[in-house]
Amino acid sequence: MNAPFQDTPAGQARDALTVLIAAPRGFCxxxxxxxxxxxxxxxxxxxxxxxxxxxxxxxxxxxxxxxxxxxxxxxxxxxxxxxxxxxxxxxxxxxxxxxxxxxxxxxxxxxxPLVSKVHRQAERQVEAGRHIVFIGHKGHPEVIGTFGQVPEGQMTLVETVEDVADLDFTADTPLAFLTQTTLSVDDTYKIVAALKDRFPQIVGPKAEDICYATSNRQMAVKLIAPGSDLVLVIGAPNSSNSLRLVEVAERCGTSARLIQRAMDIDPAWLEGVGTVGITAGASAPETLVREVVDRLGEWRDVEEHTLVTAEEKMVFKLPRQLTA
The missing domain is CATH 3.40.50.11270 (Rossmann fold)
Structure with a gap:
C-alpha cells in the first residue's frame, strides 16, 4: 500500500525533482x-x-x-x-x-490498419504456399486474431530465439515470417536474425511489421532512461507495448515501474531519486501523464523537460459506415 502523503513542514524547502517526459508517448x-x-x-x-x-x-x-x-x-x-x-x-x-x-x-x-496489413500479408503468404513463422506473444489478442486469418496448421508461433532453435522445418520448406506489431524492436531483430540464419529460404515482409508507434515509443525511452534514476511507464499490465517500454528502460540500466494511475506511485520509490522519466504506452491518454506529473509535484518541486525523438502525424480513416 502507498505511504500516506505528508505535507512538507512550514518553512522547510522541498527537494527538487527533474522529470524527463518522453515524446512520442501515449495514444497512437x-x-x-x-x-x-x-x-x-x-x-x-x-x-x-x-x-x-x-x-x-x-x-x-x-x-x-x-x-x-x-x-x-x-x-x-x-x-x-x-x-x-x-x-x-x-x-x-x-x-x-x-x-x-x-x-x-x-x-x-x-x-x-497496421494489424490489418499483417492479416493481409498472412493470407498472401499462405496463398503462395509458404508456412508462416509468427513472432509474437502466446495468448495476445493480436496473435489470436492473426492466426485466425489462415487455415489451422499454416502458422507456427515463436516467442524467443530459443524457440527458433526448436523449429523442425527442412531446408527446402517454403517459409515466411511475420510479427506482432507491439513487440520489442531489439528482441524481434534477434529472433529474425536467428530465423534467417537457420532458414536462409525464409521470406520476410517488405516493410517492418512492428508499428511506427511502438518503435517510436521505445526509441524515446532509450533517450530518457540513461539520464533517469527511475522510469515510470503508464500503461496496463495486459498492454504488450507498455510492458516492452518497461523492458527497454531496464535494459538501459534504469529502474522502471509500470503504473496504471498516479495513485499507484509509492512515495518510497522517490527516495534517493533526483530524476524521473515518464512515458505512456500507446493505449494511455495524455490526461494520465499530467496526473502523474501533478502527483509527483505533491511531494517534490518538479522541473519538467520533454525530450522529443520523433514527430507523429499519422491519421487513419474511419470506417465508411460511420462517416456517411
Missing part, C-alpha cells in the same frame, strides 16, 4: 481511431453498443467508454441479437465477422 493513430469508432457508433446507433474485447488495453479508457454507453464482452455470443458490436483494435479471427454476418448483427471493425 490506431488507438485514437478505435476510441472514436466506439464513440461514433454510440452516437449513430444509440446506447448500448457492445464491444468485443477491450477496445484498447487501458482501464481508464474502457471505463470512460462504459460511462458513455459501451458494454464490453469477450465473445460474440454475449452480444444480444439486433445489437451493434465493435471489434477491438487488436483484430479478430475471420470466424468472428463471419458469425456476426450469420446472425445479421450490425458490426464495425476497429482493427488497427
Amino acid at each position: 493513430a490506431g488507438v485514437d481511431r478505435a476510441i472514436e469508432i466506439v464513440e461514433r457508433a454510440i452516437a449513430k446507433y444509440g446506447a448500448p453498443v457492445y464491444v468485443r474485447h477491450e477496445i484498447v488495453h487501458n482501464r481508464f479508457v474502457v471505463d470512460d467508454l462504459k460511462a458513455k454507453g459501451a458494454i464490453f464482452v469477450e465473445e460474440l455470443d454475449e452480444v444480444p441479437d439486433d445489437m451493434p458490436v465493435v471489434f477491438s483494435a487488436h483484430g479478430v479471427p475471420k470466424s468472428v465477422p463471419e458469425e456476426a454476418q450469420r446472425r445479421e448483427l450490425t458490426y464495425v471493425d476497429a482493427t488497427c
Whole structure:
C-alpha cells in the first residue's frame, strides 16, 4: 500500500525533482481511431453498443467508454441479437465477422490498419504456399486474431530465439515470417536474425511489421532512461507495448515501474531519486501523464523537460459506415 502523503513542514524547502517526459508517448493513430469508432457508433446507433474485447488495453479508457454507453464482452455470443458490436483494435479471427454476418448483427471493425496489413500479408503468404513463422506473444489478442486469418496448421508461433532453435522445418520448406506489431524492436531483430540464419529460404515482409508507434515509443525511452534514476511507464499490465517500454528502460540500466494511475506511485520509490522519466504506452491518454506529473509535484518541486525523438502525424480513416 502507498505511504500516506505528508505535507512538507512550514518553512522547510522541498527537494527538487527533474522529470524527463518522453515524446512520442501515449495514444497512437490506431488507438485514437478505435476510441472514436466506439464513440461514433454510440452516437449513430444509440446506447448500448457492445464491444468485443477491450477496445484498447487501458482501464481508464474502457471505463470512460462504459460511462458513455459501451458494454464490453469477450465473445460474440454475449452480444444480444439486433445489437451493434465493435471489434477491438487488436483484430479478430475471420470466424468472428463471419458469425456476426450469420446472425445479421450490425458490426464495425476497429482493427488497427497496421494489424490489418499483417492479416493481409498472412493470407498472401499462405496463398503462395509458404508456412508462416509468427513472432509474437502466446495468448495476445493480436496473435489470436492473426492466426485466425489462415487455415489451422499454416502458422507456427515463436516467442524467443530459443524457440527458433526448436523449429523442425527442412531446408527446402517454403517459409515466411511475420510479427506482432507491439513487440520489442531489439528482441524481434534477434529472433529474425536467428530465423534467417537457420532458414536462409525464409521470406520476410517488405516493410517492418512492428508499428511506427511502438518503435517510436521505445526509441524515446532509450533517450530518457540513461539520464533517469527511475522510469515510470503508464500503461496496463495486459498492454504488450507498455510492458516492452518497461523492458527497454531496464535494459538501459534504469529502474522502471509500470503504473496504471498516479495513485499507484509509492512515495518510497522517490527516495534517493533526483530524476524521473515518464512515458505512456500507446493505449494511455495524455490526461494520465499530467496526473502523474501533478502527483509527483505533491511531494517534490518538479522541473519538467520533454525530450522529443520523433514527430507523429499519422491519421487513419474511419470506417465508411460511420462517416456517411
